[in-house]
Amino acid sequence: EIVMTQSPATLSVSPGERVTLSCRASQTVRSNLAWYQQKPGQAPRLLIYISSTRAPGIPARFSGSGSDTEFTLTISSLQSDDSAVYYCQQYNNWPPGFGPGTRVEIK
Amino acid sequence: QVQLVQSGAEVRKPGASVKVSCKASGYTFTDFPINWVRQAPGQRPEWMGWIDVGNGNTKFSQRFQGRLSFTGDTSANLAHMTLSGLTSDDTAVYYCARPPYSGSFLPFHHWGQGTLVTVSS
Numbered sequence: 001e002i003v004m005t006q007s008p009a010t011l012s013v014s015p016g017e018r019v020t021l022s023c024r025a026s027q028t029v030r031s032n033l034a035w036y037q038q039k040p041g042q043a044p045r046l047l048i049y050i051s052s053t054r055a056p057g058i059p060a061r062f063s064g065s066g067s068d069t070e071f072t073l074t075i076s077s078l079q080s081d082d083s084a085v086y087y088c089q090q091y092n093n094w095p096p097g098f099g100p101g102t103r104v105e106i107k
Numbered sequence: 108q109v110q111l112v113q114s115g116a117e118v119r120k121p122g123a124s125v126k127v128s129c130k131a132s133g134y135t136f137t138d139f140p141i142n143w144v145r146q147a148p149g150q151r152p153e154w155m156g157w158i159d160v161g162n163g164n165t166k167f168s169q170r171f172q173g174r175l176s177f178t179g180d181t182s183a184n185l186a187h188m189t190l191s192g193l194t195s196d197d198t199a200v201y202y203c204a205r206p207p208y209s210g211s212f213l214p215f216h217h218w219g220q221g222t223l224v225t226v227s228s
Binding site: 032046055056091101 | 168218
């Protein structure tokens with residue numbers, strides 16, 4: 001089973017700043033990597049899939065990159081509405097698994 | 108638009124079973140599989156398995172082998188998840204979820220609102 005890790009665990013950022021979240025897989029997942037945003041009491045929301053493809057309706061300030069074992073989610077200019085937990089998920093191997101998440105807080 | 112609407116919260120005693128429903132609308136139900144994902148309090152989401160509602164094929168996570176089943180009712184656009192042998196570790200929000208495009212199983216683009224299942228004596 002592929003193990004997903006994320007860093008940092010928590011991030012406190014001012015509005016307008018650039019945010020970079022990292023995700024690492026224990027073995028290659030090629031580009032079969034997705035990012036989700038989850039706010040309290042809500043279902044996760046798909047942001048990015050195939051490593052860098054934005055899901056429909058997702059603002060352009062969200063971008064993804066990486067392949068194999070190292071991936072990055074970037075928020076180019078943080079908005080107050082972006083306060084949430086962000087999860088990466090690999091879906092190259094069964095079972096598809098999520099990372100532990102990065103909590104993004106607004107200063 | 109695509110919608111997945113789930114049944115309401117459930118409370119069960121240890122050892123019991125629970126059935127959660129997911130009603131789909133806004134797309135051709137048989138063109139997309141339904142995944143089931145659960146999330147325990149404060150934990151990351153966990154994939155449980157999927158059902159191809161078009162032909163009834165299923166795939167389960169090894170963690171749930173033997174106590175998990177999925178069914179699909181194509182006449183009503185309904186998918187059901189039944190988990191038996193419940194313990195307190197099964198207390199979680201259970202979600203149904205659909206991939207973004209036909210022919211794929213993953214990732215999870217459309218989600219139900221979630222169903223809280225509480226297991227308590």
